[in-house]
Amino acid sequence: MLDEKLEELLQDMSIEEKVGQLVQLDGSYFEEDALITGNMAKNGEGRNFPIFLAGSTLGLSGAKDLKKIQKDQMERHPHHIPMLFMLDVIHGYRTVFPCPLGQGASFQPKLVKECAEVAAREAAVSGIHVVFSPMADLVRDARWGRVMESTGEDSYLNGIMAKAMVKGYQGKNPGDKMKVGACVKHFAGYGAPVAGREYYNVELSEYTMREYYLPAYKKAVEAGCEMVMSAFHTWNGIPCSGNRWLLEDILRKEMNFKGVLISDWGAVSEMTAHGFCENNKVAARTAIEAGLDIDMCANAYAEYLVDLIKNGEVEIKLLDHAVMRVLRLKNRLGLFENPYKDADSEGEMRVILCDEHRDKAREAVRKSMVLLKNEEVHNEKALPLKNEKIAFIGPYVKNEDMDSSWAVNGDPRDQISIQDAALERWSEGEVFFARGCTLLDNKTTGAKYFYEENDEYFETKNQSLLEEAMETAKKADTVVLCLGEHRLQSGEASSRAQIKLPKIQLNLLNNIAWTGIKIITLIFSGRPLELEEVLKYSNAVFMVWMPGTEGGHGIMDVLVGDHNPSGKLPMSIPYNGGQLPISYDQYSTGRPRMGLQKGEYTTGYLDVPNEPLFSFGYGLSYTDFEISKPYISSVYMRQNESIKVSAKVKNTGDRQGTETLQLYIQDMTASRVRPLRQLKGFCQVELKPGEEKEVLFDITEEMLSFHRADGTYGSEAGLFKVWINNSSNVGEGVIFELKEGKNGNVQRREYA
Numbered sequence: 001m002l003d004e005k006l007e008e009l010l011q012d013m014s015i016e017e018k019v020g021q022l023v024q025l026d027g028s029y030f031e032e033d034a035l036i037t038g039n040m041a042k043n044g045e046g047r048n049f050p051i052f053l054a055g056s057t058l059g060l061s062g063a064k065d066l067k068k069i070q071k072d073q074m075e076r077h078p079h080h081i082p083m084l085f086m087l088d089v090i091h092g093y094r095t096v097f098p099c100p101l102g103q104g105a106s107f108q109p110k111l112v113k114e115c116a117e118v119a120a121r122e123a124a125v126s127g128i129h130v131v132f133s134p135m136a137d138l139v140r141d142a143r144w145g146r147v148m149e150s151t152g153e154d155s156y157l158n159g160i161m162a163k164a165m166v167k168g169y170q171g172k173n174p175g176d177k178m179k180v181g182a183c184v185k186h187f188a189g190y191g192a193p194v195a196g197r198e199y200y201n202v203e204l205s206e207y208t209m210r211e212y213y214l215p216a217y218k219k220a221v222e223a224g225c226e227m228v229m230s231a232f233h234t235w236n237g238i239p240c241s242g243n244r245w246l247l248e249d250i251l252r253k254e255m256n257f258k259g260v261l262i263s264d265w266g267a268v269s270e271m272t273a274h275g276f277c278e279n280n281k282v283a284a285r286t287a288i289e290a291g292l293d294i295d296m297c298a299n300a301y302a303e304y305l306v307d308l309i310k311n312g313e314v315e316i317k318l319l320d321h322a323v324m325r326v327l328r329l330k331n332r333l334g335l336f337e338n339p340y341k342d343a344d345s346e347g348e349m350r351v352i353l354c355d356e357h358r359d360k361a362r363e364a365v366r367k368s369m370v371l372l373k374n375e376e377v378h379n380e381k382a383l384p385l386k387n388e389k390i391a392f393i394g395p396y397v398k399n400e401d402m403d404s405s406w407a408v409n410g411d412p413r414d415q416i417s418i419q420d421a422a423l424e425r426w427s428e429g430e431v432f433f434a435r436g437c438t439l440l441d442n443k444t445t446g447a448k449y450f451y452e453e454n455d456e457y458f459e460t461k462n463q464s465l466l467e468e469a470m471e472t473a474k475k476a477d478t479v480v481l482c483l484g485e486h487r488l489q490s491g492e493a494s495s496r497a498q499i500k501l502p503k504i505q506l507n508l509l510n511n512i513a514w515t516g517i518k519i520i521t522l523i524f525s526g527r528p529l530e531l532e533e534v535l536k537y538s539n540a541v542f543m544v545w546m547p548g549t550e551g552g553h554g555i556m557d558v559l560v561g562d563h564n565p566s567g568k569l570p571m572s573i574p575y576n577g578g579q580l581p582i583s584y585d586q587y588s589t590g591r592p593r594m595g596l597q598k599g600e601y602t603t604g605y606l607d608v609p610n611e612p613l614f615s616f617g618y619g620l621s622y623t624d625f626e627i628s629k630p631y632i633s634s635v636y637m638r639q640n641e642s643i644k645v646s647a648k649v650k651n652t653g654d655r656q657g658t659e660t661l662q663l664y665i666q667d668m669t670a671s672r673v674r675p676l677r678q679l680k681g682f683c684q685v686e687l688k689p690g691e692e693k694e695v696l697f698d699i700t701e702e703m704l705s706f707h708r709a710d711g712t713y714g715s716e717a718g719l720f721k722v723w724i725n726n727s728s729n730v731g732e733g734v735i736f737e738l739k740e741g742k743n744g745n746v747q748r749r750e751y752a
């Protein structure tokens, strides 16, 4: 529809109809027994807002149902405006990919884009128009359960991955066939709650927010993301969903975001609980004046916005601008011409969980796994598995759901378990299985949410499971232990003060270790966990995240060596939770610790190192790589120029492999102290045994720019150090100097 027609439509709409476009009702209002014609009468609270005026809903899916709802809704709507159907498709629709933290570990934006393309196809054919993804929150505190949904602790990597997901979901135009609109979330800085506590305050200076937390959302907006979701939390005491500076000035004006701003679930009304708004009516006015377009399920707009407009308490132009943005989104999706878009029951049968999609999921599993340890046993590496008798033991061998808590349409029955995959390769009697223990014991806080059984059950059940496991282990040369978190221990409202494996699982590990058998441990988890004990008793350890539908297949492909692992940590793994929040890009401080010396007064802890146990960017391969010291094209860089830095990488092992070369830069002296290293680029090379390649990066002034002490953005003259290596804490750097520019952005340091 032409924009002029949209303007005409807008002018012709009543105030009630306009407000309706900003109201998102949860799917239960539209389920079979709901009365679309009725008012919002749910849970006994009568609402004077007619359901058929609602502009969108979330949480529903299925071509047949959504086509019926759309038809009914449009028939009753005075201007027959189609609804938007939105859904949390976080890492796959029905074909569930590794959780985003695992996808970040692939360091393959092309793969991540392909996963999003598959998700878009399955969602679109099921009637979905917009997905609430990518989640671009920077995360550095593994106590926070939603680290699982992020691609990690580095804003550069997150920006690359957020852009890849947006391009995967939307393609060139979200109105194209089998494409959907993307919604980047949670704006802004949701991943940094104080103490890792869900929904809690985020205390970030404007500098830190701009330097570290905003860039990934910005990349999603620059990629054309159709929607942004405002977050639940308060930033420095102000709820994001009512923060006009954040939503209007930073997002809309500075980032030039032209799309639709939607709140998180109920976040508008929650401004009363925050103590920011006296009541829901004030919350509705605050939100619309802050620039928020759609009220997700708070019903604040539904209850009060019509009166606020009619009484002149809110300017009609605010309403019109918001409604126009929603109508334009519907128009870009082509809904005025075809309100059902790609919804197609036949297509669902053909597309969902098809072999091509499963193959992509299997590939993503392989490339998201991170090999943390692989020591020699009897003079050869523990992995890949050889011709040996193997016992797969642990709760994740067969029984547990490998999807994350945000796989709303995932079905565990679709999953290929470790046991399923093993039995495709070995026959009964060649390979053995045992559950070993329940995933959680009754002492694991929160276990009650997952199990109904009482303490007695756990004691007796686990005793017999352990006995069976010990018998099983005796039949084998090697045990593959499949341990981890419950899928509901990460995700929303899943902060944990301690990031340990349940005692019952560590007990199993200790008992198996006592036999002296070779142990390979797989960790299924949506977050980094404390792993010292696992590392102590295991000859090899893989982080496999929450691997999703094709978990068993992808993991087995790597365990047997059909594929060489290439994953790298997108988030550091701490020695223990006491180090959190932690990330690789630390500052020097005035008293840097040069190794653990007795009695020194330097930065750090008495009981653990400053560094994480495993640092961002770390991950082993089944082969070895030698990386040369970087070679730099010039030791001087001038204004508006770039210089080149290269390194040679050689496969010195005996099997083909892929290595991820990471470019890190340090600004050695600046008007604000800068991290000891920051990721500024990466590339992957695949090398045959003995093969050597050179990787080359351009160092640009943008890479050296930051939010300077005087409030401007740009680079500062001075010395820089650059590394090219395969993790964030190794290798030798080389120094170059950025010369002061005359009329450009390079300037001498100005002190605040």
Ligand code: GLC
Binding pocket: 058, 088, 132, 185, 264, 265, 492
């Ligand atoms: C949830 C989440 C958000 C999700 C939304 C809709 O509370 O915070 O990520 O997209 O509500 O389900």
